[in-house]
Amino acid sequence: MTALVLDDVCKAFGKVEVLRNIDLAVEDGEFVVFVGPSGCGKSTLLRVIAGLEDATSGRIAIGGQPVNGVPPAKRGIAMVFQSYALYPHLNVRDNMALGLKQEGAPRTLIAERVAEASRMLELGAYLDRRPAELSGGQRQRVAIGRAIVRQPRLFLFDEPLSNLDASLRMNTRIEIAALHRSLSAAMIYVTHDQTEAMTLADRIVVLRDGRVEQIGTPMELYNNPANRFVAGFLGAPSMNFLRAEPLGGPPGATLGIRPEHLTVGADGPLRGEVTHVEKLGGDTNILVRTEGDETLTVRVFGQYDVAVGAALRLGYDERHAFLFAQDGSRLSNR
Numbered sequence: 001m002t003a004l005v006l007d008d009v010c011k012a013f014g015k016v017e018v019l020r021n022i023d024l025a026v027e028d029g030e031f032v033v034f035v036g037p038s039g040c041g042k043s044t045l046l047r048v049i050a051g052l053e054d055a056t057s058g059r060i061a062i063g064g065q066p067v068n069g070v071p072p073a074k075r076g077i078a079m080v081f082q083s084y085a086l087y088p089h090l091n092v093r094d095n096m097a098l099g100l101k102q103e104g105a106p107r108t109l110i111a112e113r114v115a116e117a118s119r120m121l122e123l124g125a126y127l128d129r130r131p132a133e134l135s136g137g138q139r140q141r142v143a144i145g146r147a148i149v150r151q152p153r154l155f156l157f158d159e160p161l162s163n164l165d166a167s168l169r170m171n172t173r174i175e176i177a178a179l180h181r182s183l184s185a186a187m188i189y190v191t192h193d194q195t196e197a198m199t200l201a202d203r204i205v206v207l208r209d210g211r212v213e214q215i216g217t218p219m220e221l222y223n224n225p226a227n228r229f230v231a232g233f234l235g236a237p238s239m240n241f242l243r244a245e246p247l248g249g250p251p252g253a254t255l256g257i258r259p260e261h262l263t264v265g266a267d268g269p270l271r272g273e274v275t276h277v278e279k280l281g282g283d284t285n286i287l288v289r290t291e292g293d294e295t296l297t298v299r300v301f302g303q304y305d306v307a308v309g310a311a312l313r314l315g316y317d318e319r320h321a322f323l324f325a326q327d328g329s330r331l332s333n334r
């Protein structure tokens, strides 16, 4: 069964087109992540799926049922927001139960579902607390619990981790992945954090200016980006781009090489000077300004001692280099 189908979905606010001809099918149990730069339309697309905004044109089906014009509460979805959107005057138990209560679910069913969700999310000790008495991570778990109790066919997450600090983000990310495995429901997750996209997604949808640039598994997108935009968006540190012509490529073309595919070596074709070194403990990032005045990032696995100002020669394996035309389209592997 297909959890969600978007067929030629467009959305405009007045004359401003925000979503253009979006086609997408999400299978039951699939984890799909929408990524793209600020303003590309990720949240609007999620809101159109949720029914919080109407599509200007196109068809939307959830669980095989057309839902254009169907209100959010009747779409079989549950949404988790960045802002948590918890009710401050209600305790954790009542925040989680509220949606089911409003739907008129029997009390015993509500109690069962809240107990189950709070066990999954380890919230059992906090059921009588109000949101103000919880940490940010605990509040986000309550917001996720509120979605779980409704047993939706489709979960929608809008940047749920962006208010959390780095270590909590990682823990919560792992929890969300575990939750997905145990619930086996379809999930759509909006983020601008490419690490979240790479680590959580079965498939990633890369958006730009309201259009889909590419859809694929994280490794398909990483290893085989359709264009320069996708190549530059996924990967941290991001892909290096340099003029291809001095290296024997066609005029106007750009060569793309990921930082981990540049190697420091005496006979490499690129010469430059070290401008900055980031020693991360496990890895080392070296910034190099080339003779052609291009700045490259080199990722060396392990610890590497080099001083700012040192002269370096860099090489690369041609099998890992990409060639892009002036308009950003992919020409071929080098």
Ligand SMILES: Nc1ncnc2c1ncn2[C@@H]1O[C@H](COP(=O)(O)OP(=O)(O)OP(=O)(O)O)[C@@H](O)[C@H]1O
Residues within 6 Å of the ligand: 013, 016, 018, 036, 037, 038, 039, 040, 041, 042, 043, 044, 045, 192
């Ligand atoms: N209600 C609205 N009225 C007019 N324009 C809107 C409205 N909501 C969103 N937009 C515009 O639509 C575009 C897409 O916004 P959206 O919030 O979907 O982007 P996003 O990719 O989620 O961005 P971010 O990562 O910054 O949250 C933006 O240019 C935004 O200004």
